[in-house]
Amino acid sequence: MSARAPVIEFAGVGRTYPGPPPVPALRPADLVIRRGEYVTVVGPSGSGKSTFLNVAGLLDRPSEGVYRLDGIDTATLNERDRTALRGRRIGFVFQSFHLLPHRSSMENVMLSLLYTGAKRKERRARALETLERVGLGHRAHAPAGRLSGGERQRVAIARALVNRPSLLLCDEPTGNLDTTTARTVLALIDELHADGFTVLVVTHDPGVASRGERAVVIRDGVLRETDPASLTAEAVQAVQDAQAVQVAQAVQVAQTVHEEQTVHQAQSRCVR
Amino acid sequence: MKGRGKAAPVKQTRFAARDALDEATAAMLARPARAALTVLGTLLGVAAFVAVLGLTATASGQISKRFTALAATEITVEDAPEDRATADFAFPSDTEQRLTALNGVRAAGMFWRPTIPTSEGSESGVLVSARPPSIAAGQGEPLTVTAVSPGYLEAVHARAGAGRLFDSFHQRTGQRVCLLGRAAASRLGITRLDGQPAVFVGPTPLTVIGIIDEVDRQSATLLSVLVPSVTATNLWGLPGGLQGEAPKVLVETRLGAAPLIGRQAALAIRPDQPERFKVTVPPDPKQLKEQVDTDLGTLFLALAGICLVIGAVGIANTTLVAVLERTGEIGLRRSLGARGRHIAAQFLTESAALGLLGGLVGTSLGVAAVVGVAISKDWTPILEPLAVLPAPAVGALTGLLAGLYPAWRASRIEPIEALRR
Numbered sequence: 001m002s003a004r005a006p007v008i009e010f011a012g013v014g015r016t017y018p019g020p021p022p023v024p025a026l027r028p029a030d031l032v033i034r035r036g037e038y039v040t041v042v043g044p045s046g047s048g049k050s051t052f053l054n055v056a057g058l059l060d061r062p063s064e065g066v067y068r069l070d071g072i073d074t075a076t077l078n079e080r081d082r083t084a085l086r087g088r089r090i091g092f093v094f095q096s097f098h099l100l101p102h103r104s105s106m107e108n109v110m111l112s113l114l115y116t117g118a119k120r121k122e123r124r125a126r127a128l129e130t131l132e133r134v135g136l137g138h139r140a141h142a143p144a145g146r147l148s149g150g151e152r153q154r155v156a157i158a159r160a161l162v163n164r165p166s167l168l169l170c171d172e173p174t175g176n177l178d179t180t181t182a183r184t185v186l187a188l189i190d191e192l193h194a195d196g197f198t199v200l201v202v203t204h205d206p207g208v209a210s211r212g213e214r215a216v217v218i219r220d221g222v223l224r225e226t227d228p229a230s231l232t233a234e235a236v237q238a239v240q241d242a243q244a245v246q247v248a249q250a251v252q253v254a255q256t257v258h259e260e261q262t263v264h265q266a267q268s269r270c271v272r
Numbered sequence: 273m274k275g276r277g278k279a280a281p282v283k284q285t286r287f288a289a290r291d292a293l294d295e296a297t298a299a300m301l302a303r304p305a306r307a308a309l310t311v312l313g314t315l316l317g318v319a320a321f322v323a324v325l326g327l328t329a330t331a332s333g334q335i336s337k338r339f340t341a342l343a344a345t346e347i348t349v350e351d352a353p354e355d356r357a358t359a360d361f362a363f364p365s366d367t368e369q370r371l372t373a374l375n376g377v378r379a380a381g382m383f384w385r386p387t388i389p390t391s392e393g394s395e396s397g398v399l400v401s402a403r404p405p406s407i408a409a410g411q412g413e414p415l416t417v418t419a420v421s422p423g424y425l426e427a428v429h430a431r432a433g434a435g436r437l438f439d440s441f442h443q444r445t446g447q448r449v450c451l452l453g454r455a456a457a458s459r460l461g462i463t464r465l466d467g468q469p470a471v472f473v474g475p476t477p478l479t480v481i482g483i484i485d486e487v488d489r490q491s492a493t494l495l496s497v498l499v500p501s502v503t504a505t506n507l508w509g510l511p512g513g514l515q516g517e518a519p520k521v522l523v524e525t526r527l528g529a530a531p532l533i534g535r536q537a538a539l540a541i542r543p544d545q546p547e548r549f550k551v552t553v554p555p556d557p558k559q560l561k562e563q564v565d566t567d568l569g570t571l572f573l574a575l576a577g578i579c580l581v582i583g584a585v586g587i588a589n590t591t592l593v594a595v596l597e598r599t600g601e602i603g604l605r606r607s608l609g610a611r612g613r614h615i616a617a618q619f620l621t622e623s624a625a626l627g628l629l630g631g632l633v634g635t636s637l638g639v640a641a642v643v644g645v646a647i648s649k650d651w652t653p654i655l656e657p658l659a660v661l662p663a664p665a666v667g668a669l670t671g672l673l674a675g676l677y678p679a680w681r682a683s684r685i686e687p688i689e690a691l692r693r
Contacts, residue, residue, distance in 0.1 A: 059687050080284060083285060083606070084282040084284050084609060086609060087607075087609015088283065088285070100302075102301075103302070107298070111608060114287070114295075114608070115608055115614065116285060117283070117286050120290075
């Protein structure tokens with residue numbers, strides 16, 4: 001295990017958004033993810049998950065510490081090289097898929113090969129091959145807008161895979177899917193991990209997080225490694241509590257807004 | 273270990289021109305109706321542009337055709353005294369010399385239709401016959417008899433098909449000779465001159481010394497009997513009084529000299545009373561052309577320009593909306609390795625392609641309009657390649673300029689912000 005090369009190396013990496021007041025969204029943390037590992041990062045909204053994802057995905061620069069991706073110190077790279085590294089070494093899977101609805105599944109997958117300089121002839125073959133890998137070879141020519149949610153996420157996964165990235169970075173991969181479909185997508189991610197891909201899944205769902213080999217809980221910007229198996233019991237409760245509070249708050253806000261609107265409508269009726 | 277230690281150079285990402293074109297085409301095809309509407313402004317602008325230039329060229333061509341070099345070098349000086357009844361004969365006998373002495377005059381000659389007394393008072397004027405009236409009284413053709421000085425023959429570019437033209441000898445000595453126009457000769461049945469035929473103008477016999485085959489101007493000459501002006505004066509007297517047409521002088525100038533000679537001619541002929549002549553100068557074709565160019569051209573080119581600006585604003589607006597609408601797509605592309613400039617290039621290509629599309633369709637419509645107008649007016653459509661060929665490029669340039677700001681905005685969108693949507 002330890003012989004395998006690290007893909008992600010966080011050495012005291014933190015991210016503080018400049019104030020006033022400064023917001024420490026990600027406290028300085030050390031984390032190593034090695035080739036072929038399946039790691040999940042779990043936490044409620046507002047815990048610093050997105051910040052972690054943005055930093056790990058090279059979409060944002062850490063404000064402190066050293067982040068090495070594939071052994072390359074990302075702090076020394078200029079914007080051009082960061083973009084290249086992101087495009088070639090990281091495969092993103094988003095919660096909202098981000099497919100181009102008017103293009104076919106194949107064209108959506110080929111989009112990944114557009115900027116990496118793959119030969120035009122190769123692109124089709126590789127895209128089709130990857131679509132077949134995720135079990136969508138028969139839908140290669142269907143417009144992405146006509147696909148079901150599960151199919152869309154599988155096309156998005158194919159798009160992330162087609163460049164053979166060092167890291168598959170999934171942001172809430174099942175957030176927009178029903179439970180049955182989510183299960184098939186998670187099964188696919190398990191398979192990809194079994195094939196040797198390095199997988200990092202960021203999620204709020206402890207059920208999803210428990211499928212990883214390793215799990216990292218993030219709360220208030222602090223990363224803490226934990227046993228994936230423990231997540232299903234206690235952490236579920238904790239996360240759900242946190243969510244329940246948020247839901248309650250949201251409901252309260254909604255009610256206030258609604259009352260204000262009602263008052264406003266009543267007033268305008270009176271004026272009339 | 274691979275890739276360890278120093279920052280291994282990462283191969284840069286790229287965005288080939290062909291891929292940019294593909295992306296632009298795909299984006300336009302994704303929303304064809306919107307693309308069509310966006311293109312409309314540019315389309316109208318370019319169409320107006322091509323149509324204006326084409327129609328102006330066509331109209332100018334039409335004018336040039338009407339005012340050929342031949343017409344542009346012809347001046348007529350007509351005697352138009354205040355009181356015709358008492359006026360003397362306008363042209364002195366050396367009129368030709370006076371005019372040819374002017375720089376720019378090629379040839380000049382008098383001509384008039386003499387008033388020939390008719391014996392029987394026939395209504396159709398004098399009859400001309402190849403047979404003497406003693407044999408065939410009252411028979412003959414009602415041909416025009418014209419008294420001309422030799423310079424006139426030169427001025428109309430008369431070319432003799434048979435025999436010869438008369439010259440200053442016949443003129444000076446008042447020889448009783450005449451020339452027949454080709455049509456007049458065939459009406460009289462005269463085809464050969466070796467028998468030295470004569471024609472009878474009323475009772476007066478005149479020897480035919482030549483038949484005129486071709487003239488370049490005053491084509492009525494071909495249906496006339498031409499008599500040297502001195503001979504005509506001897507026979508029928510000077511024109512004047514209230515009868516007949518006023519005598520005229522035909523002047524052929526060098527190309528471009530017509531306006532100048534037009535101002536000088538009257539003074540050269542009669543310095544004592546130049547105001548008695550009416551000088552007809554051909555309209556200056558250049559002036560006319562310019563008039564058409566300035567009057568129509570400026571107005572419509574301005575309209576075409578306004579259309580193009582509106583088209584550019586339309587493209588800019590749609591592209592800007594598209595940029596805002598496709599923020600998610602921009603974020604995705606950035607996450608796939610697209611640099612800011614790749615995003616800018618994509619949107620620029622898209623707006624330029626829209627402009628080019630408008631330019632192509634607009635050019636076709638403009639050409640069709642020019643050809644349509646030309647057909648309906650029986651004109652020759654003239655389309656300058658220099659006006660038509662760059663027209664689609666003008667559309668593309670419009671699109672490119674319109675896309676600059678939206679493309680810049682698109683390139684500045686942060687991937688994090690874009691992906692959050």
